[in-house]
Amino acid sequence: MPATAVDCDVVFFDLRDTLGDVDRPGHLALYRPSTEKLLDAMRDLVGLRIGVITNLPAEVSAEQGHRMIAEAVVSEHDGEVVRLADVIDPRGIVINHEARLDKPDPAIYRFAADQMRVPVERCLFVGENLIEVLAAQAAGMRGTLKPSPPGKEFLPAVISRQGESVQDSGRAFEEALEQEHLLGERIFGCGGRIAGALASVERAEDIPPGVRTAMGMFVYVLTEFADQAHLKAEEAIVPLAVARGMPPERARWMFDQHDQARAYWAAIAVAWRRIQHGDPRDVAYAISDFRGCTESFVRLFRAHAIRENDELYPELGRRLTDADDAAVLSIVHHTGPPDIGPYAAIVGAMEEALDGIAAEGITEQPVAADGSAAGKV
Missing domain, CATH: 1.20.120.520 (nmb1532 protein domain like)
Known part of the structure; x- marks a missing residue:
């Protein structure tokens, strides 16, 4: 489906509880395989550029946030590792410390759209927090809730075998x-x-x-x-x-x-x-x-x-x-x-x-x- 069919150019995701668990400060464990499937669909099937909007706590720096995104593993198949930074548009990483704004302030969503150089109304925000989704809508973005815990948007749909090897069935x-x-x-x-x-x-x-x-x-x-x-x-x-x-x-x-x-x-x-x-x-x-x-x-x-x-x-x-x-x-x-x-x-x-x-x-x-x-x- 081309992006014009959904009347949108960019999708911004929340990180914690939307794409994965922050199991310790500065470390993101992505939901697998649901996050991989979701990101692949948004980029390859729907044709959207991908960004993230995240609030980091005061004790986690913006530098640590960028490293967290750079190190988060989306998939590992046949020895090839795909990380979150490989999937996200570099302009689309919006961290509250750098924006000097926190969700759910509507201004941070407009800031994110400006970073991607697209009109705010051409953006979609996806997160598990209703207040943040409503704030994105108030800023002029589209907004939709994603189930948390993850997986309900895929199951019981069949997920075909991927990346089979001697030590990995690909299941x-x-x-x-x-x-x-x-x-x-x-x-x-x-x-x-x-x-x-x-x-x-x-x-x-x-x-x-x-x-x-x-x-x-x-x-x-x-x-x-x-x-x-x-x-x-x-x-x-x-x-x-x-x-x-x-x-x-x-x-x-x-x-x-x-x-x-x-x-x-x-x-x-x-x-x-x-x-x-x-x-x-x-x-x-x-x-x-x-x-x-x-x-x-x-x-x-x-x-x-x-x-x-x-x-x-x-x-x-x-x-x-x-x-x-x-x-x-x-x-x-x-x-x-x-x-x-x-x-x-x-x-x-x-x-x-x-x-x-x-x-x-x-x-x-x-x-x-x-x-x-x-x-x-």
Whole structure:
């Protein structure tokens, strides 16, 4: 459809909660594959130039905002990485610090149109925030709401195979689950840091406040996100691949390691409860149990995620049809939370609490690459 058919030349997108999650200051994790499909359609099918209008918090500079856009990954296919900056018109990056205006001030939308050198009425603004959309309309732009959480504008439409390789089936469900693995890597990192900080602690009162905060959040994300969302979504996909001919024993290791991880998580939760009770004759053992089970979980699941990404997901994807992939992607979104943003925010708070350890004068014991405290088995 040519741009003249929609009577528009430029589409501006909001960033956070529209194209992706800002999971930590200055880092944008785009929704995949829905954002890729959306941007491709706007540029290649509709023929619009693409821009973004974003409000950054005071502690994130405009320079960091430009770097965030430059580094955000839209897609990775056959070794080729497409980043958000590759898709956006360079004139179309509008950051509140540089414009000296904040959404929903109508003036920022007129500023954005001027930057692209088009009349404001030839622009469309897309965002998840109704007030910002109405402000764009008040400025003379067209405006439309985009569903948040993402995906509802595509599902259950079939998303055909793309970018197939030895380690990537090209399936949409695979991209969605691998994006959750990125959050998992941050959880593993926090677990390793917690274990390192507890290496020489035997009394509850000697646990630094930042470490104690991180421990509680660690237990929370394991229970509420990792188990309830991610693991159950993976386990729901396997029977469909088996129905399509995959030998069930190919996924047996995944179920076994999931159960092992759940056993670790249950033990970590019990140890955390014992630490909170603070029985002076038990707490040293509770801290040791928390540390040891955390190290074991991190060691196991770092390897587990790699094996899933490189071995199991491609195997599942090659068994499924395009229609199966669309159904599985819907199952992933319905099994887990529709939006992992809140959990990413909790992980960010956990990282911040651990970053504060240095300010408290506490030195973490080095943690090995496998997640264990250095010098420990």
